[in-house]
Amino acid sequence: MTVYPPPSLGLDNRKFGMWTFLASEVLFFAVLIANFLVLSKQDPLGTFYGVDTGRELLNIPVTAFNTFVLLTSSFTVVLALKSIQGGNILQFRAALVATLAFGSLFIGIQMYEYFQLIVHEGLNMSTLFGATFFTLTGFHGAHVFGGLIWLTIILFKAFGVMGGFSKEDYMGIEMFGLYWHFVDIVWLLLFSLVYLI
Amino acid sequence: MSTHHETESKLHKHPNYFVVFIALAVLTATITTIELMSQNGIIAWPRATLNGLYLAMSITKAVLVALFYMHLKIDSYIYSILFGVPIVFALIFFALLLI
Numbered sequence: 001m002t003v004y005p006p007p008s009l010g011l012d013n014r015k016f017g018m019w020t021f022l023a024s025e026v027l028f029f030a031v032l033i034a035n036f037l038v039l040s041k042q043d044p045l046g047t048f049y050g051v052d053t054g055r056e057l058l059n060i061p062v063t064a065f066n067t068f069v070l071l072t073s074s075f076t077v078v079l080a081l082k083s084i085q086g087g088n089i090l091q092f093r094a095a096l097v098a099t100l101a102f103g104s105l106f107i108g109i110q111m112y113e114y115f116q117l118i119v120h121e122g123l124n125m126s127t128l129f130g131a132t133f134f135t136l137t138g139f140h141g142a143h144v145f146g147g148l149i150w151l152t153i154i155l156f157k158a159f160g161v162m163g164g165f166s167k168e169d170y171m172g173i174e175m176f177g178l179y180w181h182f183v184d185i186v187w188l189l190l191f192s193l194v195y196l197i
Numbered sequence: 198m199s200t201h202h203e204t205e206s207k208l209h210k211h212p213n214y215f216v217v218f219i220a221l222a223v224l225t226a227t228i229t230t231i232e233l234m235s236q237n238g239i240i241a242w243p244r245a246t247l248n249g250l251y252l253a254m255s256i257t258k259a260v261l262v263a264l265f266y267m268h269l270k271i272d273s274y275i276y277s278i279l280f281g282v283p284i285v286f287a288l289i290f291f292a293l294l295l296i
Contacts, residue, residue, distance in 0.1 A: 011273055019276045023283045030287035034294055060236075064229040068222060075218040078266050082211050181266045185259045191225075192255035196232050197248045 018175045022182045029186050036132040054129030057121045058195050066109040067191050073102035074184040077177045087167040093158050103148045110141050143183045150176055217265045221258050228254050
């Protein structure tokens with residue numbers, strides 16, 4: 001296990017770095033959300049479809065279920081961290097596999113939603129609502145996808161390839177957890193701001 | 198300020214994650230049900246009330262995740278400041294957009 005000297009703040013460098021990255025991500029998503037909130041309401045799409053905005057095209061029950069899926073994946077990540085800190089390797093591995101499954105399901109459902117919107121509802125990037133909607137939710141989806149790649153690498157390590165995790169060495173899981181929970185937080189806000197409000 | 202080791206030992210005292218998960222699921226189910234009831238004419242609350250409710254419940258969920266799943270409640274306060282400052286900037290940005 002590599003032991004890093006604590007910086008002047010008495011904090012772990014890796015964790016501090018991750019929180020700094022997440023701080024930058026807050027502003028990244030803030031701009032995208034503002035972009036959506038301002039531009040989507042000015043869309044002439046409403047006239048075309050006979051509705052106020054393009055929001056009426058969105059499938060709320062399916063997205064609510066997808067929100068529940070992502071919430072469950074967040075729960076399995078903290079379960080994985082708790083398990084490795086307690087030395088329960090079997091539960092740790094099972095929780096990580098469950099996270100990968102729920103994360104993949106989230107992406108799958110988002111792809112289904114996009115397919116329905118594009119093919120059956122005719123929504124596309126040429127409208128302001130479509131452009132801002134797909135940019136915002138697409139960037140979030142890309143973050144989930146990036147997280148799944150990271151999780152796959154972690155899983156290799158968890159199953160003994162490229163080292164491994166232990167009761168003493170779990171920082172990799174904690175940092176992944178921070179990223180994953182942040183992505184979850186962003187989605188919880190998007191669900192309300194994009195689909196409900 | 199708590200030391201690195203004190204913080205690490207605190208992080209091993211896990212909150213009840215399942216209770217947090219249930220709270221998050223119930224809040225999500227509640228706002229979804231309210232919106233669907235509103236769309237189907239079962240309830241006729243003003244749009245502004247609904248939007249305020251959805252926003253409040255979403256922020257509550259986000260805070261729950263940050264405090265308990267991301268351990269901001271028990272971890273060093275420096276992480277809270279680091280994460281909180283851009284949120285304040287984002288809120289100022291949103292406020293300026295409304296002007």
